[in-house]
Amino acid sequence: MKKLITLSKDTSIKVSSRITSYLEPDYVYLPILSTDYENFRKQKIKKGANLFSFRGKTVYSPVSGAIVGIKRLQEQDYLVIQNDFREEDQYIGVSNQTTVILKDNFAARIQKYADIHWELFQGKNELILNGIEDEPYIANKTFIHKYQTSEIFQMLDLLADYFHIAKVTICLKENDRESIEAIEEYLGTYPNFCLKILPDYYPLGNEEILKRYIHLTELCVVVSTEMISDMYLNVIRERKKDRILITVTGDAIKNPQVVEVKIGTPLVDIKGLFQFKEKEYCIFLNGLMKPTLCDGEENLILTEEIRAIYFMKKKQVEASECIRCGKCVEICPMKCNPYYSFKTKGKYNNEKCLHCGLCTFICPSFIPLATYLGEEKNE
Ligand code: SF4
Numbered sequence: 001m002k003k004l005i006t007l008s009k010d011t012s013i014k015v016s017s018r019i020t021s022y023l024e025p026d027y028v029y030l031p032i033l034s035t036d037y038e039n040f041r042k043q044k045i046k047k048g049a050n051l052f053s054f055r056g057k058t059v060y061s062p063v064s065g066a067i068v069g070i071k072r073l074q075e076q077d078y079l080v081i082q083n084d085f086r087e088e089d090q091y092i093g094v095s096n097q098t099t100v101i102l103k104d105n106f107a108a109r110i111q112k113y114a115d116i117h118w119e120l121f122q123g124k125n126e127l128i129l130n131g132i133e134d135e136p137y138i139a140n141k142t143f144i145h146k147y148q149t150s151e152i153f154q155m156l157d158l159l160a161d162y163f164h165i166a167k168v169t170i171c172l173k174e175n176d177r178e179s180i181e182a183i184e185e186y187l188g189t190y191p192n193f194c195l196k197i198l199p200d201y202y203p204l205g206n207e208e209i210l211k212r213y214i215h216l217t218e219l220c221v222v223v224s225t226e227m228i229s230d231m232y233l234n235v236i237r238e239r240k241k242d243r244i245l246i247t248v249t250g251d252a253i254k255n256p257q258v259v260e261v262k263i264g265t266p267l268v269d270i271k272g273l274f275q276f277k278e279k280e281y282c283i284f285l286n287g288l289m290k291p292t293l294c295d296g297e298e299n300l301i302l303t304e305e306i307r308a309i310y311f312m313k314k315k316q317v318e319a320s321e322c323i324r325c326g327k328c329v330e331i332c333p334m335k336c337n338p339y340y341s342f343k344t345k346g347k348y349n350n351e352k353c354l355h356c357g358l359c360t361f362i363c364p365s366f367i368p369l370a371t372y373l374g375e376e377k378n379e
């Protein structure tokens with residue numbers, strides 16, 4: 001496969017090694033498709049209550065409280081829940097169970113967890129945990145490795161046991177020292193687990209690239225750290241996710257950090273946690289390699305789709321003429337032709353494109369090449 005690259009990083013936007021919690025919003029906002037307000041009016045609900053399905057996913061309340069209305073923000077309707085801060089939970093059951101009990105009724109529990117295609121695990125001989133972030137500066141996985149180490153090992157072990165998978169390999173990057181230390185502490189008690197430390201290359205966190213880089217066969221199944229953490233919560237603890245981790249960073253703030261928030265918290269609620277160096281900034285979502293510009297921070301709601309928020313100094317970067325250097329073609333790990341896509345003004349779509357943003361990053365003329373590549377089939 002093509003040689004991957006090490007990105008030069010701005011150390012000033014590295015996040016703090018401590019997590020900040022913001023778990024008591026006055027209101028949470030959950031995106032909905034239906035505007036059948038009558039179904040929801042003034043209802044009292046508990047945390048974990050099943051509210052509705054949205055984009056194939058069931059939405060549960062992250063707080064207990066009362067439904068007080070529907071609010072439209074940037075062409076999206078949100079169900080508004082006023083938090084009563086009681087954290088009354090829908091769940092009644094036993095949350096601490098031993099591995100022996102769990103092994104006995106694991107089959108029954110996993111049938112209820114619909115987010116995973118179980119056939120992916122059948123007949124496999126190696127389970128790979130992809131613990132590598134696929135964007136520079138995002139540190140969410142590191143915090144899961146640090147604070148949920150036992151849960152991650154327990155879930156992987158139960159999966160390997162249930163599906164008769166002989167080996168579990170945890171992949172981490174060499175510069176993610178905090179994850180390596182946390183994982184190494186537990187390795188000794190799980191003889192079929194091993195740690196694979198990989199170089200700090202981009203985009204190694206992408207599952208497709210990782211598979212090629214470490215030459216995975218059809219007999220391997222790859223899972224992400226978030227997927228295992230979520231599975232543990234649902235299958236083992238039988239609870240619904242009520243919070244998310246978000247990396248908040250960028251060169252316009254002084255104190256980048258990972259924040260733990262209730263799902264549906266508005267961005268404006270957590271802005272007070274940050275000291276700003278600049279009055280004017282741009283907000284990008286989920287990464288700098290394939291950034292999504294956010295316009296209207298006052299309307300931004302923190303949902304599971306948001307993994308990172310970057311407050312960046314405003315910079316004027318003007319795209320200039322293509323100088324036909326060929327760097328974009330050379331760097332593409334998927335052998336797409338970003339230059340051709342640009343020249344044909346997006347008429348050529350390449351479904352192989354990972355949207356990793358390397359072609360845009362490398363282009364000396366600052367042409368936003370990745371935006372020209374669609375996901376449809378080639379024409
Ligand atoms: S990297 Fe930029 S300047 Fe070079 S060939 Fe590609 S589009 Fe043209």
Ligand code: SF4
Pocket residue numbers: 331332333334335336337338352353354355356357358359360369370373
């Ligand atoms: S964004 Fe797509 S075309 Fe550009 S380098 Fe990545 S995979 Fe290749």
